[in-house]
Amino acid sequence: MLPGVLSSACPEVRAAGPDDLVAGVAPRFVARPASVDEAAAVMRAAADEGLAVLPRGSGTRLAWGCPPARCDLVIDTRDLNQVLEHAAGDLVVRVQAGVGLDALAATLARAGQRLALDPPAAQPPSPHHGGPAANGSGAGTIGGLLATGVAGPLRLRYGTPRDLAIGITVVRADGTVASSGGKVVKNVAGYDLGKLFAGSYGTLGLIVAAAFRLHPLPAATAFVTLEVPDADAAQAAVAAAAQSPLAPSAAEIDRPSRGAPVRVGVLLEGDPEGVAERCARLTGLLGDGAAASPRPPAWWGRGAAAEPDGTVIRIGFWAGALAHVLAAVDAAASDAGLDPLVGGSAAAGVIHAAVGQDAPAPAAAVARFVDGLRAALRGPSVAPAAAAELAGAVSRPSRLGWAAGASPPPAVSAPPAVSAPPAPPATAPSPADAPPSWASAVVLHAPAEVRAGVDPWGPVPSLGLMRAVKAQFDPEHRMAPGRFAGGI
Amino acid sequence: MTARLTEAGAPGGTAVEALIPAMSEICGADGVLSDPLQLATYECDGLTSHRCSPGLVVLPTTAEQVAAVVAACARAKIPFVARGSGTGLSGGALPRADGVLIVTSKMRRIIAIDAASRRAIVEPGVTNLSVSKAAEPYGLFYAPDPSSQVVCSVGGNVAENSGGAHCLKHGFTVHHVTGLQIVTPDGELTWLGDGTGAAPGYDLVGAFTGSEGTLGIVTKIIVKLTRIPEAVTTLLAAFAAMGAGGAAVSAIIGSGILPGAIEMMDALAIEAAEAAVACRYPEGAGAVLIVELDGPAGDVERETAAVRAICEGEGAYEIRAAHDAAERAAIWTGRKSAFAAVGRISPAYIVQDGVVPRTALGEVLDRIAELSAASGIRVANVFHAGDGNLHPLVLFDDATPGAEAAAEVVSGQILDLCIEHGGSITGEHGVGMDKSRYMPKMFGPGDLDTMQLLRCAFDPAGLCNPGKIFPTPRLCGEVPGVRREPHPLVASGQVDQF
Numbered sequence: 012m013l014p015g016v017l018s019s020a021c022p023e024v025r026a027a028g029p030d031d032l033v034a035g036v037a038p039r040f041v042a043r044p045a046s047v048d049e050a051a052a053v054m055r056a057a058a059d060e061g062l063a064v065l066p067r068g069s070g071t072r073l074a075w076g077c078p079p080a081r082c083d084l085v086i087d088t089r090d091l092n093q094v095l096e097h098a099a100g101d102l103v104v105r106v107q108a109g110v111g112l113d114a115l116a117a118t119l120a121r122a123g124q125r126l127a128l129d130p131p132a133a134q135p136p137s138p139h140h141g142g143p144a145a146n147g148s149g150a151g152t153i154g155g156l157l158a159t160g161v162a163g164p165l166r167l168r169y170g171t172p173r174d175l176a177i178g179i180t181v182v183r184a185d186g187t188v189a190s191s192g193g194k195v196v197k198n199v200a201g202y203d204l205g206k207l208f209a210g211s212y213g214t215l216g217l218i219v220a221a222a223f224r225l226h227p228l229p230a231a232t233a234f235v236t237l238e239v240p241d242a243d244a245a246q247a248a249v250a251a252a253a254q255s256p257l258a259p260s261a262a263e264i265d266r267p268s269r270g271a272p273v274r275v276g277v278l279l280e281g282d283p284e285g286v287a288e289r290c291a292r293l294t295g296l297l298g299d300g301a302a303a304s305p306r307p308p309a310w311w312g313r314g315a316a317a318e319p320d321g322t323v324i325r326i327g328f329w330a331g332a333l334a335h336v337l338a339a340v341d342a343a344a345s346d347a348g349l350d351p352l353v354g355g356s357a358a359a360g361v362i363h364a365a366v367g368q369d370a371p372a373p374a375a376a377v378a379r380f381v382d383g384l385r386a387a388l389r390g391p392s393v394a395p396a397a398a399a400e401l402a403g404a405v406s407r408p409s410r411l412g413w414a415a416g417a418s419p420p421p422a423v424s425a426p427p428a429v430s431a432p433p434a435p436p437a438t439a440p441s442p443a444d445a446p447p448s449w450a451s452a453v454v455l456h457a458p459a460e461v462r463a464g465v466d467p468w469g470p471v472p473s474l475g476l477m478r479a480v481k482a483q484f485d486p487e488h489r490m491a492p493g494r495f496a497g498g499i
Numbered sequence: 500m501t502a503r504l505t506e507a508g509a510p511g512g513t514a515v516e517a518l519i520p521a522m523s524e525i526c527g528a529d530g531v532l533s534d535p536l537q538l539a540t541y542e543c544d545g546l547t548s549h550r551c552s553p554g555l556v557v558l559p560t561t562a563e564q565v566a567a568v569v570a571a572c573a574r575a576k577i578p579f580v581a582r583g584s585g586t587g588l589s590g591g592a593l594p595r596a597d598g599v600l601i602v603t604s605k606m607r608r609i610i611a612i613d614a615a616s617r618r619a620i621v622e623p624g625v626t627n628l629s630v631s632k633a634a635e636p637y638g639l640f641y642a643p644d645p646s647s648q649v650v651c652s653v654g655g656n657v658a659e660n661s662g663g664a665h666c667l668k669h670g671f672t673v674h675h676v677t678g679l680q681i682v683t684p685d686g687e688l689t690w691l692g693d694g695t696g697a698a699p700g701y702d703l704v705g706a707f708t709g710s711e712g713t714l715g716i717v718t719k720i721i722v723k724l725t726r727i728p729e730a731v732t733t734l735l736a737a738f739a740a741m742g743a744g745g746a747a748v749s750a751i752i753g754s755g756i757l758p759g760a761i762e763m764m765d766a767l768a769i770e771a772a773e774a775a776v777a778c779r780y781p782e783g784a785g786a787v788l789i790v791e792l793d794g795p796a797g798d799v800e801r802e803t804a805a806v807r808a809i810c811e812g813e814g815a816y817e818i819r820a821a822h823d824a825a826e827r828a829a830i831w832t833g834r835k836s837a838f839a840a841v842g843r844i845s846p847a848y849i850v851q852d853g854v855v856p857r858t859a860l861g862e863v864l865d866r867i868a869e870l871s872a873a874s875g876i877r878v879a880n881v882f883h884a885g886d887g888n889l890h891p892l893v894l895f896d897d898a899t900p901g902a903e904a905a906a907e908v909v910s911g912q913i914l915d916l917c918i919e920h921g922g923s924i925t926g927e928h929g930v931g932m933d934k935s936r937y938m939p940k941m942f943g944p945g946d947l948d949t950m951q952l953l954r955c956a957f958d959p960a961g962l963c964n965p966g967k968i969f970p971t972p973r974l975c976g977e978v979p980g981v982r983r984e985p986h987p988l989v990a991s992g993q994v995d996q997f
Contacts, residue, residue, distance in 0.1 A: 100749060100858040101887075123755070160702070171696070173705050174674055181949075189949035190942070195854045197671070197886040198923040199660050199709050200930055200941055201968065202950040206673070206705025215701075227755035250615060254638065256729035258794055282755075285798040327697025331615025360616065361697045395613030395620075395694075440611045440620055443562075444719065446678050446690040453699045471700040472690050476683065476957065480701060483952040496700040 014060050017042060020052035023090065031085055033065055034078035035459050038085045045090040047107075047180070047188060047219050054217060055186030057084050063489045064184070066213040068109060068152030072159050074456040076212045077467055080493030088154045091219055094118055096194070102225040103177070103194050108154030108218045115153065124225045128172060129163035130156060131317035154218045160210025163312055164261035164278060167253070167359040169226065173209035178222035181208060181215070184485040194222045207480070213491035214499050215484040229260075229280035233290040236308050237301040238272045242337035245273035245357065249333060251296055252277040253358035257289045262358035264333075265310040268350050269341055275357075276308050314354030314363065321368030322377050322457040324351075324384070328393055328450035330360040335392040336450065340364055343383030347376045363455075371458065378464040381454060385469050388450040395440070395449065447472055468496035515554030515577055515597060522557050522599070525567040530605075532556035541600055544585040544592040545647075548849075549932050553580070553594030560605045562680060562688055562718035569716065570686025572599055578962045581716040583623060583655030586647040588850060589931030591659065591711045591967055601716060603654050609633050610719070617724045618677065618694055623654025623717050627661075630722065639724035642669035645927070646835060657717050660709030662927040664760040664834075665791070667885035669725065671927075673708040678721030681707065684714070684958035694721040706953060711929050712964040714957040728793035731759070732803045733827045736788045736815040737781035741765055741880075744786035745861045747813040748884045751790065752857065754809065756802050761885035762789040765864075767844070768837050768879040768892070775840030778833030781817040788815075788884070789834055791827075837881040838892065845877070845894035847903070849910045852928040853917035857887040866916050867891060876909045888926035889917070915940070930968045938970055948973060 017024045023043035031038050040062075044050040057064050063081035067073060068088050088109035095105040099122040106115060112130075119125050132150050151161075157179070162171040169175060178192030181204065191204035208218055235252075239245050245264050252262045252275075261278040275297075279289050294301045315323060328336045337353065344351050344364075349372055355362035366372045366380065387393075447470075454467035471477065474497040481488075481499045493499075522531045532538060533555055542550040554577075559565045572579045578598035585592055594600040606622040609630065613619070614637035621630055627648040630641040644663035645651055651661070657679065662671045669675075678692035692704035707714050738744040744763055751758065764772070766785050772778050780787050788810065792802045807818055821827040833840075841848050855863045864880060867889075871878045879892040891913050895906035914924050914937055924930070924937045938947060947969060955975035957963070965972065 098856060098858065100753065101856040102752070103856070170670075170674060173702055174670070183949060187945045187949065189945045191946060191950060193921070193923055193941075195856055195887055195922050195926075197662060197666065197854050197883070197888045197926040199662075199671075199927060200923050200925050200934075201938065201947070202953050203660075203673070203705065203709055204950065204953070206702045206708075207953065209705070210702055226757070230755070253617070254614075254726060256726060256795055258726075258798075281798060282801065284801060285795065288797040289795055325697065327693070327695035329613060329616035329618060329694060331613055331617075360695050395611060395616055395618065444610045444620060446680070446693045446721070448693050450695065451693065451697065451699055468699045472693060472698060473703055474700070476689065476691075476703060477701045479956040480703075480953065483956045484949075 013040060014056070016056040016059050017053065017084070020056040021049045027085065033067070033082050033085065034074050036078045036082045038065065038082045040083065041085045041087055043087040043090050047091070047182070050086065050091065050217060050219050051182050051186050051188050053086060054182045054184065057489065058185050061487070061489070063492055064217070065491050066154065066158065066217045068155035069111065071151035072155055072161065075159055076494040077462070078493070079491055086217055088152060088219070095220065097122065098194070099124060103196070103222060104225055105178070105194055105220065105222040106153050107220045108152060110153050112150035112153065112156060119225060120228060123228050125228050126175065126223050127165050127169035127226045128156065128175060129165045129312065130161040131163055131312055153221060157209050157218050157221055158211060158213050163316070164263050164356055166356050166361065167262060168260040171209070173206050175223050176205040176209060176221050177224050179205035179208055179218065180220040182217040182219055184216060184487065184490050188219075192222065196224050212495045214481060214495045216490060231281060231283040231286040231305070233279045233286045233303050233305055234307050234311065235277045235279065235290060235293045235297060235301055235303050237275045237297050239275060240272055242273065242334040245275055245337070246333040248275045248297055249357045250331070252293060253330070255293065255296060257293050259293075259358070261356065263311065263314075263355065264357040264362065265314045265354035267352055269344065274308065274310060276311055310354070315352045315365035316355055316363040318352070318365040318368040321372065322366050322461050323455045324364045324381065325453045325455050326362050326364060326384070326388070326450065328360050328388070329395050330358055331395060332393040332449070333357050336362070336388070339384060339387035339393070343380050343387055346383050347380035349376055349380050351380075367458070367461075374458070374460040374464050377457065377461045381452060381465050384452050388452055389448055393450045394445070471496040514575065515599060518555060518571060518575060518577060518599065521571045522555065522568060525564050525571065526557050526559050530558045530560065532558070541582065541585070541594055541602070544582065544587040544590060546588050546590040546593075546931070546933055549590040549593050551594055551596055553600035554596055554598050556600045556602060558602050558605050562606075562682065565601060565603070565716055565718050566682045566686050566688045568599065568601055569682045569684065573685045573960065573962060576960065576962065578965050580964050581654070581658070581712045583652030583658070584626065584650045586651040587655060587659060587929060587931065588852065589925065589929040589933040591929050591931035591964070592655075593932045595965075603716070604652065606718070612637065612724070614639060618721055619724055620719060620721050621653055622719060623652055623657070625653050627651050627653055627656055634724045635727070637724075638727050640727050641722055642675055642725045643672045653720050653722070654717050657708050657720055658710065658712045659927070659929045662888075664762060664883060667761060667883065668757050668759045668793070673705055675723045676704060676708055676720060677723060679704055679707055679717050680719035681715040681717050684960065684963035688718070692721070711931060711968055713954060713967055715963060730796040730799040731791065731793045731827065732799050733821040733830050734790045734803065734806055734810070735780070735819045735830045736790070736810040737784040737817040738786045738788065738813070738815055739783075740785040741864055742861060743814040744788045745864070745884070747788060747810050747815065748860070749858065750809045750813060751806055752885065754805060756792070756805060758790050758806070758885060759793040760789065760791040761883070762834050763787070763880075763882055763884040764834060764837060765880040767877060768841070768881045769833065771840040771844045771879060772833035772837050774843040776832050776836045778829075778836070780833055789830060834881070838890070841879055841892045841894065845896070847895050847897040849893040849895075849906055851889070851891045851893060851910050851913055852925050853889050853891075853914050853922060854926040855887045855889065855917050855920045855922035857885070859920040859922070860884065860887055863889070863916050863920055867913055870909055870912050874905065874909050876906055878909065883926070886926070887922065889913070911937070932967055935968055935970045938968070947971075
């Protein structure tokens, strides 16, 4: 039975159906507001009725995070679908939350521009994994992009949604509409709520609109690819690209199984002449076996992060520890009897591991893998190398960089030998000077039986402050309760 | 100003003075200043029009000392303000007479540089430029480069989300900070983020950066380091008038080129720079444009040629190019000295900081000229043209009664213009004490109330740099919405109430 306040708030309200499950949890109602005013009215009505609210775009990543502890009302944002302003001369766009990324990309491309974020075009999970069957596919919506903070290979150069969002409008749990930032790129007036809402999984409020910085579409792109035998060689190749002066837009790895060769791919973008030049230099730098193509390799953007089924784990780490992180993945997986697909933005320090994507993996094994991986990531091997050790990198560029593989071609200058003062005599940071961890493993999505035995988020720094933030924005805990880190 | 001083710090010396023994215990006797003459040297930051002697100054050397100082303040309900090098331009580090000023300039260790991960861990008192100097042997630098980078501190940069001339391409402080150790306003040491930029949970690093010292005090910073570009070219183009220079800026951006920096100065700013540092910019210029291109050598060479052609096409009558550090410095001399140089042509001036969409630059500059003509108050324009960040310098003679007030009016009208055109009241200097009164013009009550929810989460007692950013503090006790019965999961004992 629909509460009257809901239907008077928004004409598009209905009882939820079997396609509206959120990670296996059945909501009671679905509202589909077509304006910010309607969205605010729906949120006020939900507050009046004490309803737990879950924002939903196209549902692409609805299976991410924990299942909601309660879910009465799904707010479907897809009718908030207006591109409010595309100021092409200012390289800025303002859009409503329900605008699809594909549709937005098409609009921007007409002006030769893009939002430089390329999250994997994930398929919605199969119904037996608890997701909505066919609410949508493709890249998702602006609201979902912000709420999950998802990014793809371009994160190396352009960052994640929080880096490109310059303004945001949200509806708070009590129905208050609030904006921060604006539509100019340079702006430090007030707190930046866009940062807070990026990656907040709907737990702080309903995102209804955002403004983004845009970039020109590159006139040319090239992919330099290389297959290397192991993790050390992969790290050397990735480091050589990332520390080169060739301004790569992305540097990715992909490894289909343990012991398989690691594929390395580097994206170069720019004007055709520059890309051709840099492509030739990078191919030389990476040595034998490196090849260039204007088209992405088949695995680009389709690796572990894009797997719709099974368990997908996002691993964040200090990029210099790539080989150690891969070793940690292997040790934990081997111990659990699993063989994950691994890959991602190695140069940016974010990779993904997928298990059970083709045939279900035993839940206990996945839990063992996640626990083992987290334990290894708390160990010293992933801590940053001491500067003292790396000081050798100046004359002998790096055990991971220039000196590895082939010697750099003369066209590429090594980091300049400069008359700067010597690097400070630093050592590895002492525990007192270091964050509690150098790496993390977050389960983005997993089958229900796996979720039951694993904390998807793992240890979270400053959880007390996060809970305080949640308590301020949503004191009644009605916004996507239980979805987020630490039970938030 | 007097009214504001009273507001910032009612007489309350005794309560602060009572903290001296505890503070000396924490920071050592030489880490506590209470002599009025010493205190007076901290009475303002880079915004000298607001002054207030702090009740007490402490100079901690470790994060643990900062935590102990803040905890002592919190227990005694004494407000506290953090200060780095004191170069801020919005009064964000303006002390309180009834409070403690916590100066982080003795905390200047560069703790680690991980070249392979392109990260450094530094203490808040480390100067901006020294991070780049320490990273240089590895072929890396720290990209945000506020013009005060020789002296300004990384801790202050985090508080202000500092930019700089090169943020057009390389981004602001918030794009280069991946982890922060902070002391919360109740005196607890904690880490936000882990240096990866991918830590689980809310992005408190992003929310904290640019919070102007109101959410806590930063005690360690993990920064991203960037590969030193292979080539850098700096072009200086002289135009007869501002309109032509502005057209060149639009054409450069429209061509898809993203320079490291695009700076512009008008005739009055050039005149001042010429008088102060003899920068020898082309004679008779109504506007000069400085365009800096950085990146791979081949790309920079082609972009330089393209920018040259665009400037010529828009009527540049002289173009100079710098290819080495000395030539580059010669071009930048005039621009970098512009603020101080205005002192040569005017006894006093206000440095304004506003932002407009780049495409509105021409119209807004025309309107500023009209404001100047109508009021008879001269305005020199220096700005980061690439991102529409204006720094109008409003000139006045402080010996003339009423001149400062009249200049303040023009300065405020310029901010109104920025808001009217969809811009911002501050692009990089911050709101601080100076601009809190303009916040309601840019944001509605719901916006300001919502921002302050974050403040209440971090600093419910309102002791951490109070009175900055927001014109009206929110009472953190008032919870939005209607309180209801406990959450069912709490009631059933399944979860804790957060």
